[in-house]
Amino acid sequence: MTGQDDLFHPVTELPDHTRRARYDRLVGLDEVKLRLRKEALLLADPTRLQAWAESFHHGRIAALDLFTDRAPLFVFAGDVGSGKSALAESFGCDLADQLNLPVFLYRLKLATRGSGLVGEMTSLIGDAFSHLHTAGRRATGPRGINSAMVFVVDEADALVQSREAQQMHHEDRAGVDAFLAGIDSLVGTKIPVIVVLCTNRVGALDPAIMRRAAATFTFTRPEEQQRRTVLAAALDGTGIHAETLDKLVTITGPGPDRPGYTYSDLTQRLVPAAILNAFPDRPVTDEDLLALAELTQPSPVFTEDSR
Amino acid sequence: MTGQDDLFHPVTELPDHTRRARYDRLVGLDEVKLRLRKEALLLADPTRLQAWAESFHHGRIAALDLFTDRAPLFVFAGDVGSGKSALAESFGCDLADQLNLPVFLYRLKLATRGSGLVGEMTSLIGDAFSHLHTAGRRATGPRGINSAMVFVVDEADALVQSREAQQMHHEDRAGVDAFLAGIDSLVGTKIPVIVVLCTNRVGALDPAIMRRAAATFTFTRPEEQQRRTVLAAALDGTGIHAETLDKLVTITGPGPDRPGYTYSDLTQRLVPAAILNAFPDRPVTDEDLLALAELTQPSPVFTEDSR
Amino acid sequence: MTGQDDLFHPVTELPDHTRRARYDRLVGLDEVKLRLRKEALLLADPTRLQAWAESFHHGRIAALDLFTDRAPLFVFAGDVGSGKSALAESFGCDLADQLNLPVFLYRLKLATRGSGLVGEMTSLIGDAFSHLHTAGRRATGPRGINSAMVFVVDEADALVQSREAQQMHHEDRAGVDAFLAGIDSLVGTKIPVIVVLCTNRVGALDPAIMRRAAATFTFTRPEEQQRRTVLAAALDGTGIHAETLDKLVTITGPGPDRPGYTYSDLTQRLVPAAILNAFPDRPVTDEDLLALAELTQPSPVFTEDSR
Amino acid sequence: MTGQDDLFHPVTELPDHTRRARYDRLVGLDEVKLRLRKEALLLADPTRLQAWAESFHHGRIAALDLFTDRAPLFVFAGDVGSGKSALAESFGCDLADQLNLPVFLYRLKLATRGSGLVGEMTSLIGDAFSHLHTAGRRATGPRGINSAMVFVVDEADALVQSREAQQMHHEDRAGVDAFLAGIDSLVGTKIPVIVVLCTNRVGALDPAIMRRAAATFTFTRPEEQQRRTVLAAALDGTGIHAETLDKLVTITGPGPDRPGYTYSDLTQRLVPAAILNAFPDRPVTDEDLLALAELTQPSPVFTEDSR
């Protein structure tokens, strides 16, 4: 069986400082955060659902059966820089806090294709799920679970894109199938894992994958209020004026001919560039920020039209 | 010869509880269910047909000869989430009840492509049918059959798509051919097996496959009455009002710009999401369900236009 | 050299009961049947042609020379379900009767592609013809032939499709070439073999193949009289009324928006489905047949437009 | 080095009876036949050209130098059944008669692609030309040549198609290049070989190949007079009437909606089919021929539009 290092990027134990900071910086995603927290609670202790039904519905309700037939699969769809990958890789910090247990973050290597033999992709994906099963068994004990897992497939369209596309190679189809089999193998087990597929081409995912998703969340570029929150936090300590912040929020929003800034446009381009403009000779000024914001082009929108 | 585990997903003995529950939840498919039951009766005891002819037609009728020339092949065609795979993988429970015998469910791995050598697909498909023959011989004895088999090929278009498509690789054609040979090898044997091909792209199946099908059944998204039945069953115990159910049935139906909900949209998305909205702090309410139904997008229709 | 089992489906000695019954059920194909019978007579004893010339044309006529330059190749073209494959695989029964000799039916495996090395297709096709030569030598002796052969390539377009198609792979071209060489190797030998290529895409066959065909026969869906004959035979014993038969013949014919039934639509779908509708509780009725005939869609026409 | 049998179809020593008969049956190709005969004379004894110049032009003329720079390459272009392959494979009989020497016919296997390793095509084509060089050295001695060679590449477009086509694989380009190198290697040597490329897609040949051709001959379907000659020869002895022949010549010509018959349509289809219609019970009649000529479709024209 393929070793863990060939299947996943290095496995990370959560919470860790950097990812929790990222998680906290992600603003405006409360709905998704709450849903994931509830899913984690159920994974940790499925009996809570029955307890809830007894509290609020006088005992068992038929729909609870449906939960055992569900796959623990979530699709994060949205534009580049909209925070979907950042959330996928950091929400485990919140789960860890909620459950008071360690959460292990597994990120699939897209290179999961083996050393060249056709057919290996299939077995490698199979191996990845086998690892989750093995780790999942270790994570469960007579007194409940002792840890949980988050399994992230970033740029998932590369792996599980729709078989509608006529020109897809047989091998790729086999990869989709292996993934489907892996997801199905998790249904009904008590393995405490949440699988997240991130994609900026949700229309390219295979319908059989989409059908299995417990939920699909759509991420967008930050709204006005979100941009304000992000910029205020990032510029804290620079002493810029409130009206400059107002102007920045406006400038970085969408215009008639261009989209608004992404989260990463704000935090990885605009603010660092302003600082480097000033460094090392003078303080960063309101004018630096405004001038750069006028100049910096937001990341282009990832289009699906190229299909 | 390739081992069983490389050819099939784990073989399941039916009936089992989960699949029987699924079978029972599938509403509005009575015609298909009845036909499959009759086919099973004939597989278990072909002489019943002659007995019937004697009872009702004064002895042998010419058409009975045609049955020995038929392939035990059925095509389940229809949209994602229309229940075709669920039925294919669960109707064996009913057969088991009717025959009072175990029924073994074989599901072909689409990854049946070997470890990379061109040409292996062909031999692997051959091996899959060889397994059916071997198992079939064990299943038949001097006193009739002691078990039956259901062989399901899900997403069959990936395996046996039409050779009309000019760009198909030779290897894929060879796979279609191997499948044809496998089907033909079952004709006239007394092996108690029913083969089901599921596809959401029936137009993509090879005509030579279609020609051999004893019947092609088309599955659709649930009609109004079927949605009502499904929702009422799933929500049993929640105490929602009758008029809420009426509204849900309407909302989840097709609109001018969108299709109706699929079965899985109802049972794997809408209802669980409503429950998780409420959980763990309060009961699920009529408003939860109605609001979610307004928000939730039905699964997109799988189009064949991409050919 | 590749073994016979890798090259051909199991070789069948004709006549056998099933195939003779099929041959007899094929109605409306008298012209083809007669021509094939004559070809067989010449293969068995080429001197008959000279004898005929002497009887009817006062000795040798120049055209007889042309026969030695001819390939024993026939193309059966036509729609799915039109009986071309059924005839190709059964007319050997008639030859056997005519010649009073066994006739061996060889059916090429389309999977004739070897275990993955490019170039093997070529040598495998070469091996297939070598087998025919070897078998042919055994079949001929000092006192004439002791058996004859029929070599069928079904779905021949997959093997020998036109090199006009720009995107054809070099390997496939090599396969066409190997087939041409094989056919040419039979010209002028006394090997008693008839080669039949079946295709539903006659336009896709390579012109160099078509040029070598001694004749191309086009098969169509059954005409009114043929449908009547087929249905009457199949329903013999069921006691349906003459006017029901009339109606069935009409319903199963082509309509403004759809083609007529194929042979297999009649014998493998309509009639068995009617019987299974009735089975096991009641006799098949005229109404069963008429209702089903209204419902059953004829097989779609295989279009070549997808090129 | 690859053996001769893997490179060429069995090498044939000319003249032989069958091919000479074919050569004689090819009517209306006198220009090509004459040119090839002259080329052969020069190959056998290049000094004849100088002798001719001395006889008719008072000694050396500058243009004779150009002959040493020429490749012995001819392109036979034209429709399927127009006689180009038949001529290519039979004109060596005439050369043999003219030179009073044996002529060896080498026909390249299009399967010249090796056992699967990319790059072998190149070395195999190189080997084919090496064989010609080796054989050529044996064919030349102190007292002139003792034999000559004809090297035919049928369906040459498959081997040396234009590199204009963007989608051509690198390997195929390498094959063209190897062929160019082979042709160039013959220039200026005294090897008595004539290379003929036959193609029905002359527009698909690589321009670098076309540029090297000493001449390109275009073959067409038989004209009226040619059809008359062919039919009269083939039907000699059948006793058909002169006006029937006239009618046949007309019927087999091109019509408003269809092309005329090819040579092989006349000799391999129409006449043999008429004879088989009559055989074994009655003489072939004028009516047989006329009826069949009305029914038989001429071979379709090979179009290059599919590029």
Place this chain on the structure above:
Amino acid sequence: MTGQDDLFHPVTELPDHTRRARYDRLVGLDEVKLRLRKEALLLADPTRLQAWAESFHHGRIAALDLFTDRAPLFVFAGDVGSGKSALAESFGCDLADQLNLPVFLYRLKLATRGSGLVGEMTSLIGDAFSHLHTAGRRATGPRGINSAMVFVVDEADALVQSREAQQMHHEDRAGVDAFLAGIDSLVGTKIPVIVVLCTNRVGALDPAIMRRAAATFTFTRPEEQQRRTVLAAALDGTGIHAETLDKLVTITGPGPDRPGYTYSDLTQRLVPAAILNAFPDRPVTDEDLLALAELTQPSPVFTEDSR
């Protein structure tokens, strides 16, 4: 692990004479040059940023955290001949001067694809980054860094082109992924490396790559003033007149139907050709230059439309 020589073009220690001269000849790129110099200062001593904040902003400012999350990745986008590759391969000379340390220039071989096994591309890119890590550890010591690195990927679109393109092979996607992983592995380390991707098809770069870029600089063909500077420097000593220089600047600019000259059009074509026109018999004249400038076509613009 793959050796350094298979991964990179020969590693160059900067400064060296030739590249510094090139760097100095690159006019009009001051903004980029300054930014790269500042990035280098931070790489050499990240504490400078904090020191700056203390000097000018009364201590720590929140945005400094963002720097640890940044990738040291820059994209140089622009037309052929616009100087982007020349700058990428020479700015290390300036860094070396600024840091007073050697700077090592690593240029990725685009041929980083291994010896043919699919999947090796992935591991080779991984190896390339491993080399950077290894070299980076050697470059850092207890007393700060003792050298720095510049890692250039020229024609980067070939390596990391967008996965938007449907037809991209899985292997190529895996290469993008490996590159992403490599870039991510540098984030937060103290390895003194700057990664530069050069491309003339910036629209073809994968969005996930673009998102990680700290900055994207767009290079254009030289403006009027830049052409003047380049030409004056190159022609120094030839004695051409000032008005000739004016005319040359005009002629080499963009016209209605054509683009302006690139840097290399000026320095590698126009001027050397003028000199060779004169050499060896006479001095280069104003007329030579003007005539050649009229004749020489500027390099065509690299279009992205071919997607």
Place this chain on the structure above:
Amino acid sequence: MTGQDDLFHPVTELPDHTRRARYDRLVGLDEVKLRLRKEALLLADPTRLQAWAESFHHGRIAALDLFTDRAPLFVFAGDVGSGKSALAESFGCDLADQLNLPVFLYRLKLATRGSGLVGEMTSLIGDAFSHLHTAGRRATGPRGINSAMVFVVDEADALVQSREAQQMHHEDRAGVDAFLAGIDSLVGTKIPVIVVLCTNRVGALDPAIMRRAAATFTFTRPEEQQRRTVLAAALDGTGIHAETLDKLVTITGPGPDRPGYTYSDLTQRLVPAAILNAFPDRPVTDEDLLALAELTQPSPVFTEDSR
């Protein structure tokens, strides 16, 4: 390392008689011939440039530095038969005369692709340049060079076509890259080599290749005066009349619907065919030539539209 014979067509020492004759027959290409001669002088003794600057420009001029940054690369672009390959393979004769040294002609085999392993193309191109370096070192000694080299890549588009083409395989891109690296490795060395790329699809060459070219020369079909010169030379001694020559020059020129004759149309088709028409029985006549010129189709123009 791959042997020389696998990389290059047999290496030729120039001058030789045949190629010098070809070089002399190439009319109307004086500009290219002169430029190449000057380049050769500089290769043989780079100090001549400085000497020239001192003679005519009072010492060193800045532009001379640019020469050390130049690649010795020339692109010969133009239609089939326009003489570009002929010049590329023969101008070394002139260099040899000018330098009074042997000149070695290396012609790259387009088949430089190895025996099938992806990635070998890259190393083979690398090996080809290594050979040039090795030979170059032998060619240079303390007293200057003792020989020079010409390296010709005919049909260069097959090797170094533009990476703009989306569908190009990665391996092909790697080949372009290897070629770029090879060319760059020659810059600044004193290896006496001139590299010539011939192509009839100049638009298909990679921009990074084009950018490195010291000059691009465009070759066309012969103009009226050039046709006259060629024909007069070839027909010398035949005694044709002056007005016949005039007529031939006109007939072989471009017409409204067709292009003019190429050089090879004139020398390899028209004239030899006229001679063979007459041979062996009578002298070639003015009528022969005129009639043939009317009949012979000029070579079709190689179009780039097929991209």
